[in-house]
Amino acid sequence: MLxxxxxAVSVVFHPLLMATYLVGLLAFFFPAVLFPVxxxxxxxxxxxxxxxxxxxxxxxxxxLRLLGVISRVEMPDRSERIRPFIIILLLYAFFxxxxxxxxxxxxxxxxxxxxxxxxxFVLASVVITLFYKASIHSLAMGGxxxxxxxxxxxxxxxxxxxxxxxxLVLAGLVMSSRLxxxxxxxxxxxxxxxxxxxxxxxxxxxxx
Numbered sequence: 001m002l003x004x005x006x007x008a009v010s011v012v013f014h015p016l017l018m019a020t021y022l023v024g025l026l027a028f029f030f031p032a033v034l035f036p037v038x039x040x041x042x043x044x045x046x047x048x049x050x051x052x053x054x055x056x057x058x059x060x061x062x063x064l065r066l067l068g069v070i071s072r073v074e075m076p077d078r079s080e081r082i083r084p085f086i087i088i089l090l091l092y093a094f095f096x097x098x099x100x101x102x103x104x105x106x107x108x109x110x111x112x113x114x115x116x117x118x119x120x121f122v123l124a125s126v127v128i129t130l131f132y133k134a135s136i137h138s139l140a141m142g143g144x145x146x147x148x149x150x151x152x153x154x155x156x157x158x159x160x161x162x163x164x165x166x167x168l169v170l171a172g173l174v175m176s177s178r179l180x181x182x183x184x185x186x187x188x189x190x191x192x193x194x195x196x197x198x199x200x201x202x203x204x205x206x207x208x
Contacts, residue, residue: 002180003180003181005177006176006177006178006180006181007177007181009173009174009177010137010174010177010178010181010183013137013140013141013170013174014054014137015125015136015137015139015140016053016054016057016058016088017054018140018141018143018144019049019053019054019118020046020049020050020053020054021144022114022118022144022147023045023046023049023114024046025163025167026114026151027039027042027043027045027046029155029159029160029163030151030154030155030159030160032110033110033111033114033151033154034110034111034114035109035110035111036109036110036111037111052091052095052098053091053092053095053118056091057087057088057091057092060084060087060088060091061073061084064083064084064087069083069084070083070084074183076183078129078132078133081129081133082126082129082130085122085125085126085129086126088122089119089122089123089125089126092118092119092122093119095115096115096116096119099112099115100112110208113203113207113208114147116203116207117143117147117199117200117203117204117207118143120199120203121139121140121143121196121199121200124139124195124196124199125139128191128195132188132191133184133188134184134188134191134192134195135175135178135183135184135188135189135191135192135193136192137174137175137177137178137192138171138174138175138178138184138188138189138190138192138193138196139192139193139195139196140196141167141170141171141174141175141193141196142171142192142193142194142195142196142197142200143196143197143199143200144167144171144196144200145164145167145168145171145196145197145200146196146197146198146199146200146201146202146203146204147200147201147203147204148160148163148164148167149164149201149204150201150204150205150208151204151208152164154208171193175189175193
């Protein structure tokens, strides 16, 4: 039962879904940070985020599995992760370019800066995987917390306090699940979460 629960948690909070969750959370609790996207178009934009940052990368991973490039979609071996991670990085970079070239978003806009931080998470995942098998689940959860912590000072009405506390509990649940499944060691989880938090926190301090 616990094994099934841990697997469900790992799937529901897959790293590729975190961009969608983050934008959805901010759209509901602190929409001002998504400027210049208007509130009435938030749902459409979240759908676009989901398509380009989850569906397309997930399809590519599935194709790599069918072609035998990776043995399992979970990619337990570090060396198997490198090629899929690079492809995901290229997809995220292409998405960022589309936002810059085909929309009214520009460097300096809140939303565009947020996307750049998400790109930094993916780039960090590629770089660290070249040398070490860190927990990318933990990196993603730590990254979201790194973004939310500084935003709490900006949200004067305290609207992000409860979501941040919930995300803190969920981060602990995700990391515990990765450990329970023996997908990672405690060191791999710690390195991933610390790296993600540092990138998110410093990115917010530098760009916001």
